[in-house]
Amino acid sequence: MPCKRARAPAMRDVARLAGVAPMTVSRALSGHPSVRLETRDVVIRAANKLGYVHNFMASALLRRGSKLIALVVPNVSNSVFAETIHGLEEVLSVEGYTLTIGHSGYSKDEEERLVRTLLGYGPDGFVLTGLTHTRATRSLLTRAGVPVVETWNIGTKPIDMAVGFSNFDAALQATELLIKRGRKLLAYAGGTQTDNDRTQQREAGFRAAAAKAGLIIREDWVNTMPMELSSGIELAKRFVQMRRKPTALFAASDIIASGFILECNRLGVRVPDDIAVTGFDDAPLGEAIEPQLSTVHVPQREIGRVTANLILRRLAGERNIPRTHDVGFRIVSRASA
Amino acid sequence: MPCKRARAPAMRDVARLAGVAPMTVSRALSGHPSVRLETRDVVIRAANKLGYVHNFMASALLRRGSKLIALVVPNVSNSVFAETIHGLEEVLSVEGYTLTIGHSGYSKDEEERLVRTLLGYGPDGFVLTGLTHTRATRSLLTRAGVPVVETWNIGTKPIDMAVGFSNFDAALQATELLIKRGRKLLAYAGGTQTDNDRTQQREAGFRAAAAKAGLIIREDWVNTMPMELSSGIELAKRFVQMRRKPTALFAASDIIASGFILECNRLGVRVPDDIAVTGFDDAPLGEAIEPQLSTVHVPQREIGRVTANLILRRLAGERNIPRTHDVGFRIVSRASA
DNA sequence: TTGTAGGCGTTATCAG
DNA sequence: CTGATAACGCCTACAA
Numbered sequence: 001m002p003c004k005r006a007r008a009p010a011m012r013d014v015a016r017l018a019g020v021a022p023m024t025v026s027r028a029l030s031g032h033p034s035v036r037l038e039t040r041d042v043v044i045r046a047a048n049k050l051g052y053v054h055n056f057m058a059s060a061l062l063r064r065g066s067k068l069i070a071l072v073v074p075n076v077s078n079s080v081f082a083e084t085i086h087g088l089e090e091v092l093s094v095e096g097y098t099l100t101i102g103h104s105g106y107s108k109d110e111e112e113r114l115v116r117t118l119l120g121y122g123p124d125g126f127v128l129t130g131l132t133h134t135r136a137t138r139s140l141l142t143r144a145g146v147p148v149v150e151t152w153n154i155g156t157k158p159i160d161m162a163v164g165f166s167n168f169d170a171a172l173q174a175t176e177l178l179i180k181r182g183r184k185l186l187a188y189a190g191g192t193q194t195d196n197d198r199t200q201q202r203e204a205g206f207r208a209a210a211a212k213a214g215l216i217i218r219e220d221w222v223n224t225m226p227m228e229l230s231s232g233i234e235l236a237k238r239f240v241q242m243r244r245k246p247t248a249l250f251a252a253s254d255i256i257a258s259g260f261i262l263e264c265n266r267l268g269v270r271v272p273d274d275i276a277v278t279g280f281d282d283a284p285l286g287e288a289i290e291p292q293l294s295t296v297h298v299p300q301r302e303i304g305r306v307t308a309n310l311i312l313r314r315l316a317g318e319r320n321i322p323r324t325h326d327v328g329f330r331i332v333s334r335a336s337a
Numbered sequence: 338m339p340c341k342r343a344r345a346p347a348m349r350d351v352a353r354l355a356g357v358a359p360m361t362v363s364r365a366l367s368g369h370p371s372v373r374l375e376t377r378d379v380v381i382r383a384a385n386k387l388g389y390v391h392n393f394m395a396s397a398l399l400r401r402g403s404k405l406i407a408l409v410v411p412n413v414s415n416s417v418f419a420e421t422i423h424g425l426e427e428v429l430s431v432e433g434y435t436l437t438i439g440h441s442g443y444s445k446d447e448e449e450r451l452v453r454t455l456l457g458y459g460p461d462g463f464v465l466t467g468l469t470h471t472r473a474t475r476s477l478l479t480r481a482g483v484p485v486v487e488t489w490n491i492g493t494k495p496i497d498m499a500v501g502f503s504n505f506d507a508a509l510q511a512t513e514l515l516i517k518r519g520r521k522l523l524a525y526a527g528g529t530q531t532d533n534d535r536t537q538q539r540e541a542g543f544r545a546a547a548a549k550a551g552l553i554i555r556e557d558w559v560n561t562m563p564m565e566l567s568s569g570i571e572l573a574k575r576f577v578q579m580r581r582k583p584t585a586l587f588a589a590s591d592i593i594a595s596g597f598i599l600e601c602n603r604l605g606v607r608v609p610d611d612i613a614v615t616g617f618d619d620a621p622l623g624e625a626i627e628p629q630l631s632t633v634h635v636p637q638r639e640i641g642r643v644t645a646n647l648i649l650r651r652l653a654g655e656r657n658i659p660r661t662h663d664v665g666f667r668i669v670s671r672a673s674a
Numbered sequence: 675t676t677g678t679a680g681g682c683g684t685t686a687t688c689a690g
Numbered sequence: 691c692t693g694a695t696a697a698c699g700c701c702t703a704c705a706a
Contacts, residue, residue, distance in 0.1 A: 008456070008481070010699055021677050026701060034675060051477065056457045057397040058699035061682045066394070068437070068458070077423045079416060086414045089440050098454060100405070100437045103426050117435060119345070120393045121405070140388070144345075229621045262625045284566045285622065288599045347683055358693045363685060371691060395683035398698045 009050040018046035029054070060122040069097050069311065070123035072114050074106045074130075074196070078227060079255075080281055080300050081129065084151065087304020088127065095312060097124070104129075108195045112137045119144055125311040131156050132197040147314035149307045153198050154324050161314075163307045163325045167198045170296045170329040171205025172212075174278045175250050177294060178337055179213045183248035183276050186210055187221035189235055189260070190252035199224075202252040202280065221246055225256070232259020239275065240267050247275055248337070254279035254286045257293055261336060265290070276337040291335035299327050346387040355383035366391070397459040406434050406648065407455035408464045411443045411533070415564065416592075417618050417637050418466065421488065424641020425464065432649060434461070441466075445532045449474045456481055462648040468493050469534045484651035486644045490535050491661050498651075500644045500662045504535045507633045507666040508542025509549075511615045512587050514631060515674055516550045520585035520613050523547055524558035526572055526597070527589035536561075539589040539617065558583050562593070569596020576612065577604050584612055585674070591616035591623045594630055598673060602627070613674040628672035636664050 011029075015022040020039060028035045028043035029052075035043075046052075060066030069092055073081040089099060100121060102114035112134045118126070119140060126141055126148045141148045141159050148160035153167055178186060188206050191199040203222070210217050225231035232251065236259075239245060251257035257279030264271050271277055271291055279286055279295040286293030306325055313321055348366075352359040357380060365372045365380035372380075383389075397403035406429055410418040426436060437458060439451035449471045455463070456477060463478055463485045475496050478485045485497035490504055515523060525543050528536040540559070547554050562568035569588065573596075576582060588594035594616030601608050608614055608628055616623055616632040623630030643662055650658055 007698095011701095012699080022699090023678080023701075024676060027676085030701095036675065039675080051473075051480075053453050053457045053477075055398075055459070055699055057394045057403065057459055058682090059701075060394045061392075061398060061684095061699080062701055063682075064701070075423070076413070076426070077416070077419045079414070079419070082414045082416070082419050085438075086412070086440070089413070089438075093440070096454070098437055098439060098458070100435050101422075101426075102435060103423070103430070116390050117433070120390050121435070122392070122394055140390075229625045233625060259625055262627070266627050288566045288570060288596055290599070290603050348685095349683080359683085360685075360694080361692060364692085367685090373691060376691080392683055395698085396685075398683080398700090399685060400698070401685065 008055075009052045010055070011052075013050055014043065014047045014052050017050060018043045063122070065124050065315075066122045067097050068100055068121055068123045069125045069127065069308075070100050070102070070115075070118035070121065071127045072102045072104050072111055072118070072129065074104050076101065076103060079283065080298070083300035084304040084307075087301035088308045089304075090301075091305050091308035091312070106195055108132065108134050108137070112140075115140055124315060125149070127151060127307055127311075128159075130197045131158065131162065132195070133159070147311045149310055151303050151307055153201065154326055155201070158323055161310055161321070161323050161325070163303055163310065163327060165298065165327055165329045167201035168205040168208070170280070170298070170331075171202040171250070171252065172209045173205075173331050174280060174294075174296050175206045175209035176213075177331060177333060178248040178250060178276055178278055179209060179215070181248070181272070181276055181337055184215055185221075185244075185246040185248065186215060186217060187223070187246035187249045188217070188252070189223045189225060189231065189249060189256050191227050192224045199252060206250050206252075218246075227253040227255050229255055229259035229262070232256040232261070233263040236260045236263035236267060236269065239264075240269060245275070249275055249277045251277065252280045254281045254283040254293060254295055257295070257336075258283070258285045258289055261289055261291070261293065271336050278337045282332055287334070294334045294337035295332050297330040297332050299329075302327055345392075346389045347392065348389070350387055351380065351384045351389050354387060355380045400459065402461050402652075403459045404434050405437055405458055405460045406462045406464065406645075407437050407439070407452075407458065407460035409439045409441050409448055409451050409455070410466050411441050413438065413440060416620065417635070420637035421641040421644075424638035425645045426641075427638075428642050428645035428649070443532055445469065445471050445474070449477075452477055461652060462486070464488060464644055464648075465496075467534045468495065468499065469532070470496070484648045486647055488640050488644055490538065491663055492538070495660055498647055498658065498660050498662070500640055500647065500664060502635065502664055502666045504538035505542040505545070507635070508539040508587070508589065508617070509546045510542075510668050511617060511631075511633050512543045512546035513550075514668060514670060515585040515587060515613050515615055516546060516552070518585070518609070518613055518674055521552055522581075522583040522585065523552060523554060524560070524583035524586045525554070525589070526560045526562060526568065526586060526593050528564050529561045536589060543587050543589075555583075564590040564592050566592055566596035566599070569593040569598070570600040573597045573600035573604060573606065576601075577606060582612070586612055586614045588614065589617045591618045591620040591630060591632055594632070594673075595620070595622045595626055598626055598628070598630065608673050615674045619669055624671070631671045631674035632669050634667040634669050636666075639664055
């Protein structure tokens, strides 16, 4: 165990060593212009000597800004959110902000609990995933009076700001790619989460594309399963055992689609001849497998970067920032469809 | 923009509504035994009515615990760390702790900067990746007097506690698997990071296995590259163009190894006939590809869980906790070697 | 240009 | 069992 928690040096300690008042230390360290350069040097030297670290909790208590940005994601292990976190960090850390992260596990009630907790740290900004939240979540965040960004979807009215793209349109266009290839027997594989507006919109987009083309969707071909490779593998195993088989699969995640294709290769199912496949996200894996995966490119990291910039602009006092930011998507046509 | 930041209800507001003193609210809400059940009910009802949320900044200021655990990882986008974060969250969130996360980008100086910043939030515990840090980092953390856990490696003396496994032994055994298969011309692919003790130990383990078997390593077959699929793909492309070719590859990451195998399949290189491959981490992808990847299983999420539990035990006042926790590894022999 | 007083929200301590 | 007081580290407002 490290030695007993000795009180960390505070401004008053720096002040004593520098022979000035604590207030002068505060000004010197925050770069206030009205401090004599000489004094400022003395203070900075003293601070370094003592290993002074600024106490953000005290500043936050005074509502001067905690330099904390709160983030709630469904799951950090999901690489698409990891990329978004990366984008956020990239931009925010330069400005001295730190992220506090909570996992909702795709539950809106857990999300509400987390929002409550995280607000207790006085964050300067709040980032959520998706547009559907409990009434209490919306109200807590509205009243908090800090910039709030909902990510990964756009459409309904955001609490404050939204950064994402239309999951509905993207799924619709990805499905239309399959239909354009002449496929009529469509299957779907998407996430399990009922509390998840992205997944819901993707399934809705899939159904809309089918309806537009006059195709009937067999409900037993609509699969909801975790977004894991194993789900795709399982799906391929089921596929070879089916009597009536679909001729196309739209997976609402590249991970599921890739697992499906990899297992098809093993089982001798030919993609796209026996079944065409389209994914979602444009993960690096989709490009590495054979056949390469057709998918929807989504600017995962960009969502984080744009979100961070919006928060920074808001904190800098900028007004009249549009509430919704569409980062777009792009259909990537490769060999699997 | 949400409405003007109205002051969030504080204990004093709850106290007023409940008709008691703020101190009583504090006790009631923290489950102090010396509060009459009736009083406690009144207080809790008042707190709920006002939507009171506990202000951690004030508690942190009093050094009563910020309920914050600080974490520095090289990169959240790397799935192995994402799993560890997941394990940490899993255990810590149940106890009401929140994670603050910083990315060092594999730089020890950036890590030091982050440690300084994160300490400014008065965390109740600190989690680092790896065992090598700047002198200042070690000293800051020692003096902070909070539990500190270094993860993903063991060996040298930790700052406080360490949770991981011997990267050296794991790499050595993975390489020996290749040697046992009769391969003598060994190539290596590992991370670029010079500041990275895990990568260094893996390379050292690889070299030690070769030396033990009396094999000479060609330095131009020792590749350092980012831990991405694309690195493995690049490596496979180089492989087909080589005049003298290695007969085995030890990749210090399943991602690189998988990229290599996937591209080999595309280029007609037979694995393991033309080249045997071993990875590291036991990512789900290794099992999904054909041939399946031999690798080192590492309990990624378990590292997070064990780390969290050690911190909790320390915070609960437990003494004499061993400093080093070896979570072990397991060689997984599959078709690629 | 520098210093002083007071308070942010919570809780340890001691008094009732 | 409950309440008053003081203090944690910093910064706004005002004074010198």
